[in-house]
Amino acid sequence: MNLLQRRSIGAVLPLAILLLLAMLTFWLDRTVELNSTKTASPLTHEPDYIVDNFVIKRLSDAGEPRYLLSSKRMLHFPDDDSSHLEAPKLVQGQPGSTETRVSAKRGVVSADGKEVKLYESVELFKAGERTPQGQTSDMRVRTEYLRVVPDDDKADTPQRVLIEQGKTLLSGTGMAFDNRYRKIELQSAVNGTFERKK
Numbered sequence: 001m002n003l004l005q006r007r008s009i010g011a012v013l014p015l016a017i018l019l020l021l022a023m024l025t026f027w028l029d030r031t032v033e034l035n036s037t038k039t040a041s042p043l044t045h046e047p048d049y050i051v052d053n054f055v056i057k058r059l060s061d062a063g064e065p066r067y068l069l070s071s072k073r074m075l076h077f078p079d080d081d082s083s084h085l086e087a088p089k090l091v092q093g094q095p096g097s098t099e100t101r102v103s104a105k106r107g108v109v110s111a112d113g114k115e116v117k118l119y120e121s122v123e124l125f126k127a128g129e130r131t132p133q134g135q136t137s138d139m140r141v142r143t144e145y146l147r148v149v150p151d152d153d154k155a156d157t158p159q160r161v162l163i164e165q166g167k168t169l170l171s172g173t174g175m176a177f178d179n180r181y182r183k184i185e186l187q188s189a190v191n192g193t194f195e196r197k198k
Contacts, residue, residue, distance in 0.1 A: 047075040047084075054085070058150065067092040067150045069116065071107070081111035090116060090148060092179060098127040100179050102148060102155070115149050122146045124155065124177070128165070139165040141177070141184075153179040161186070167195035 054074035058066045071085035088107035093099040102125075104118035122144060128137030143161040148154075155177040163170040163184065174187030 045077055045079050048078045050075050065093065069109075069150070083109040085109065085116075088116070088118060090118075090150065092150060092153065098129070100127070101125045102146065104146070114151060115147055118146045118148065120144060122157075126179070137165055139163065141175070143175070155179070160189075167193075169193045 051074045053070075053072065055068065055070040057068045060066045068091045070089050070091075072087040073085070075084045076082075077084065085107040086105075088104055090102040091099060092101075102118060102122070104122040105120035107116055107118045109116050122142065124141040124146065126139040126141075128139060141161055141163050143157050143159050145159050146155050146157045156175060158174050160173050161171065161175045163186075170186065170190065170192040172186030172188060172190040176185040176187070177183075
């Protein structure tokens with residue numbers, strides 16, 4: 001091999017190695033890109049985790065219990081980040097006030113956790129004050145749908161409601177309930193039977 005041939009091989013060899021590296025880099029880039037598009041599948045409405053006997057307790061800034069949310073089973077769905085509850089129960093109680101309980105057959109907690117939507121056989125129970133005669137003024141509200149915002153102590157529904165307090169009965173369509181200020185507003189088709197106080 002003469003000197004000229006050695007110089008041409010010496011000049012071509014680094015170029016051949018660079019070309020080979022460029023081709024290998026291009027092949028690796030395409031392979032990784034194709035594999036990543038194959039594995040990225042669209043999210044379906046399938047639960048990514050299930051929790052039995054689910055309980056969550058929220059405390060106030062002072063460390064006192066604000067509310068407790070429990071359910072027989074909780075299913076989390078990643079596509080909309082919602083949590084579906086079976087047989088949910090929400091218990092709210094402020095220091096110095098009576099307890100409020102809400103139950104239903106099923107419920108959905110929003111992605112931000114700020115509201116709970118309750119469905120089927122919904123019952124809101126507000127414990128009343130006990131009279132010296134031993135009677136109570138407990139209140140029950142029944143409906144088929146209720147949206148609850150636990151941090152605001154509020155609930156509402158556009159559906160038909162039945163309210164019982166002692167022998168007093170009220171019914172109407174659409175309700176706004178403010179637990180903090182002990183206020184209920186019925187929006188339409190209101191009927192009632194009131195118990196006369198002695």
